[in-house]
Amino acid sequence: MRTPHVVVVMGVAGTGKTTIGPLLAAALGVPYAEGDDFHPPANIAKMSAGTPLDDADRWPWLDAIGQWAHGRAGLGGVVSSSALKRAYRDRLRGEAPDAVFLHLTGDRSLIEERMAGRKGHFMPTALLDSQFATLQPLEDDEAGVAVDVSGSPEEITQRAVAALRRLDD
Numbered sequence: 001m002r003t004p005h006v007v008v009v010m011g012v013a014g015t016g017k018t019t020i021g022p023l024l025a026a027a028l029g030v031p032y033a034e035g036d037d038f039h040p041p042a043n044i045a046k047m048s049a050g051t052p053l054d055d056a057d058r059w060p061w062l063d064a065i066g067q068w069a070h071g072r073a074g075l076g077g078v079v080s081s082s083a084l085k086r087a088y089r090d091r092l093r094g095e096a097p098d099a100v101f102l103h104l105t106g107d108r109s110l111i112e113e114r115m116a117g118r119k120g121h122f123m124p125t126a127l128l129d130s131q132f133a134t135l136q137p138l139e140d141d142e143a144g145v146a147v148d149v150s151g152s153p154e155e156i157t158q159r160a161v162a163a164l165r166r167l168d169d
């Protein structure tokens with residue numbers, strides 16, 4: 001039997017990490033953890049005050065996500081984390097060397113449309129611009145797959161399961 005993957009679901013805001021993460025976890029029969037829940041209190045205070053996080057704020061958060069992922073090594077798990085920069089993924093891998101990344105990719109226009117429909121969230125266009133400007137896609141030496149987010153959540157989940165399965169071939 002294959003060792004279950006520990007998957008970090010990455011991608012820009014609104015790409016569907018929180019939507020697809022739990023569906024993927026259910027399909028794989030493993031637990032899901034929401035990356036946003038790993039912020040230390042200092043980050044929550046900063047975000048509540050409307051101050052953007054800087055990289056120094058992100059390191060303890062990424063370490064906490066990485067520690068969760070490492071705790072699932074050999075057992076399997078899915079956790080969301082936008083992980084837009086290579087340096088963020090390197091940090092996660094520092095804690096969880098076996099983590100694989102699922103990059104949810106999509107057209108800017110599609111993501112914008114989906115964001116517009118999201119309740120209780122406000123994402124100005126400039127923020128989405130900065131997300132795409134920051135994004136550094138997976139490089140060849142990084143374990144992971146990219147999956148397009150067109151279609152229904154169920155279709156995307158099946159695409160992700162198939163892509164992750166091909167990683168083992």
Ligand SMILES: Nc1ncnc2c1ncn2[C@@H]1O[C@H](COP(=O)(O)OP(=O)(O)OP(=O)(O)O)[C@@H](O)[C@H]1O
Nearest residue numbers: 012013014015016017018019114117118151152153
């Ligand atoms: N395949 C889909 N079809 C239609 N709507 C979708 C799909 N995937 C996600 N959505 C909707 O798009 C919006 C953004 O998705 P979601 O919140 O999962 O993104 P996210 O990557 O977690 O964003 P953030 O980085 O801000 O946490 C939500 O309103 C969600 O319901």
Ligand SMILES: [Mg+2]
Nearest residue numbers: 017018019080
């Ligand atoms: Mg989310």
